[in-house]
Amino acid sequence: MSDAIKHECGIALIRLRKPYQYYIDKYETPLYAVHKLSVMMEKQINRGQDGAGVANIKIDVPPGKRYISRYRSVETQPLTDIFSKIHKKFRKGLKNHRDRANDAKWLQENLAFTGEVWLGHLRYGTHGSNEVENCHPMLRQSNWRSRNLVMAGNFNMTNVDELFGKLVSLGQHPKEKVDTVTVMEKIGHFLDEENQRVFDRFKGIYENPTLSDVIEDNLDLQRMLYRSCRDFDGGYAMCGLTGYGASFVIRDPAGIRPAFYYADDEVVVVASEKQAIKAAFNVDYKQIQEITPGSALIIDKHGEYNELPILPKLEKRSCSFERIYFSRGTDPDIYYERKQLGKLLIPQILKEINYDLENTIFSYIPNTAETAFLGMIEGLEEYLAKKRKQAIMEGILFEADLERVLSFRPRIEKLVTKDVKSRTFITADSLRDDMVSSVYDTTFEVVRKNVDTVVIIDDSIVRGTTLEKSILTMLDRLKPKKIVVASSAPQIRFPDCYGIDMSRMKDFVAYRAVLKLLEERDLDHLLEDVYMRSVTAIATQNAYDTNYVKALYEPFTDEEISAKIAEIIRPKDLDAELAVVFQTVENLHKACPQHPGDWYFTGNYPTRGGNKVVNKAFTNSYEGKLERAY
Numbered sequence: 001m002s003d004a005i006k007h008e009c010g011i012a013l014i015r016l017r018k019p020y021q022y023y024i025d026k027y028e029t030p031l032y033a034v035h036k037l038s039v040m041m042e043k044q045i046n047r048g049q050d051g052a053g054v055a056n057i058k059i060d061v062p063p064g065k066r067y068i069s070r071y072r073s074v075e076t077q078p079l080t081d082i083f084s085k086i087h088k089k090f091r092k093g094l095k096n097h098r099d100r101a102n103d104a105k106w107l108q109e110n111l112a113f114t115g116e117v118w119l120g121h122l123r124y125g126t127h128g129s130n131e132v133e134n135c136h137p138m139l140r141q142s143n144w145r146s147r148n149l150v151m152a153g154n155f156n157m158t159n160v161d162e163l164f165g166k167l168v169s170l171g172q173h174p175k176e177k178v179d180t181v182t183v184m185e186k187i188g189h190f191l192d193e194e195n196q197r198v199f200d201r202f203k204g205i206y207e208n209p210t211l212s213d214v215i216e217d218n219l220d221l222q223r224m225l226y227r228s229c230r231d232f233d234g235g236y237a238m239c240g241l242t243g244y245g246a247s248f249v250i251r252d253p254a255g256i257r258p259a260f261y262y263a264d265d266e267v268v269v270v271a272s273e274k275q276a277i278k279a280a281f282n283v284d285y286k287q288i289q290e291i292t293p294g295s296a297l298i299i300d301k302h303g304e305y306n307e308l309p310i311l312p313k314l315e316k317r318s319c320s321f322e323r324i325y326f327s328r329g330t331d332p333d334i335y336y337e338r339k340q341l342g343k344l345l346i347p348q349i350l351k352e353i354n355y356d357l358e359n360t361i362f363s364y365i366p367n368t369a370e371t372a373f374l375g376m377i378e379g380l381e382e383y384l385a386k387k388r389k390q391a392i393m394e395g396i397l398f399e400a401d402l403e404r405v406l407s408f409r410p411r412i413e414k415l416v417t418k419d420v421k422s423r424t425f426i427t428a429d430s431l432r433d434d435m436v437s438s439v440y441d442t443t444f445e446v447v448r449k450n451v452d453t454v455v456i457i458d459d460s461i462v463r464g465t466t467l468e469k470s471i472l473t474m475l476d477r478l479k480p481k482k483i484v485v486a487s488s489a490p491q492i493r494f495p496d497c498y499g500i501d502m503s504r505m506k507d508f509v510a511y512r513a514v515l516k517l518l519e520e521r522d523l524d525h526l527l528e529d530v531y532m533r534s535v536t537a538i539a540t541q542n543a544y545d546t547n548y549v550k551a552l553y554e555p556f557t558d559e560e561i562s563a564k565i566a567e568i569i570r571p572k573d574l575d576a577e578l579a580v581v582f583q584t585v586e587n588l589h590k591a592c593p594q595h596p597g598d599w600y601f602t603g604n605y606p607t608r609g610g611n612k613v614v615n616k617a618f619t620n621s622y623e624g625k626l627e628r629a630y
């Protein structure tokens, strides 16, 4: 596959269930849906900041009038760009028709973006060019309304080659081999076939113009989706709008990628994150449902909706990295999970600082780690409460000692500030290093020079660039005796191939640490062994059942790998001692029990394609190839 865009993205869908006039009358604006969609998208900017797109479909528009509108943007502020263009369209259209601002019929006949079905997408494309053509929603157009397809998704397939081959075997001639096009063409193909099936069934019974309506009322989208998606291997939450107004959102059978929905008598809405729905519609969290893995939420032309099974469910392995880092931390479940992750690190941290709280300052790397930091402090408070109790039970002779024990508080400081809100992790590789080195700032004169240890928590250490290129040097200028970096995620050892763009083995600092350990301990032969196994398995189409790369990590303890990571990320002129402490996988599962997808840390992939990807990622790295493994 080409080095194409990846899609750890955000989706937002709104279906207005009442006539357009209803919203104009009730909310006193023709822009009700525009406003709601912009809030839903704004609240998911954490999922993609490289580009955005919005599509809208009007139902029941007479032939000859446009009924699909779309804007996409890769400007620096893509959402502002898109929504200001939509607002401008309204202003311009109403300039000489102010009296029509509340007239739904006139607006729908004369203005774009006045339809009932809305789809928004936020793009995170750390690979490939950042062109507007790569932005979703994508269109597959036809003169037959019910054959039109508009798609946007948060997905990545591991078997694009195989899917591409199937398209070719169907007789198609795709112009690209990227998963967006492949997936859309596959669904489009079966939508065409479904149209044809219903057409054949009713032709001769109805005349052609009526037949179009009959087709729209009889298309079986559940069947169409089953036929389209049964060969997919990947993580996905994909939204599709058909030209006649029916829409769907399908989620992968292991529930890898998130998708939530809410419905009442006015709207059906879908988003990648609960918080986006909460922010736009202020409904109770309990009313926001998760789309069942392997099912699709299908909304028909009339606005009736149903969640229908499409593919056999797999064991649920929803992505834990969503919980650690990717999703917005204001979702109450995620908030508590992140706090718990911070709290669970306390025993390891205390050991690392030799239980010396008097000479230790606790801080965090903004922004995402702030919540885990709060949990870490809660954990410290609990530890101190136990200590106080123990001291009192054991008896304290002097009042001054009692005073000291009771009044001691952990030393908490904000040592690092982040000057922009953008996420460096999802910034294109070419810009990332510069951004990382300039985005942080630090607080001086708080650390006691050569006395204090600084414990700083981050949500994850992936490539180690943030620490190596910025944070550690900055903290060292404060002259601490020791720096302890605590990661609320376990060591990231294996590539992701389901949408979070971590694809090359050598990018992972944990893997680089293992390479060094293998060399130092004369275990290099293991590399050759794993290479031979992987290469043979790939060549014989047997790379789907075993992750051979796990064997490389087996000779070493977590602590040995952490120590080597500390050596690797240590800037040359760092004066302070340095240690790195990682979450254990066991504690990750304690903190996020509902989200057991942990392949980055364990190498246990939720689909067979994952094993193939990791084996391929390793052989690429071994052969010195920089190409991606999927």
Ligand SMILES: O=P(O)(O)OC[C@H]1O[C@H](OP(=O)(O)OP(=O)(O)O)[C@H](O)[C@@H]1O
Pocket: 365, 366, 367, 368, 369, 418, 421, 422, 423, 424, 425, 426, 458, 459, 460, 461, 462, 463, 464, 465, 466, 467
């Ligand atoms: O080890 P690395 O490959 O350097 O990546 C890890 C860093 O990237 C993320 O920060 P980001 O700026 O994306 O997001 P945040 O502001 O939400 O924490 C994360 O919080 C880590 O600090």
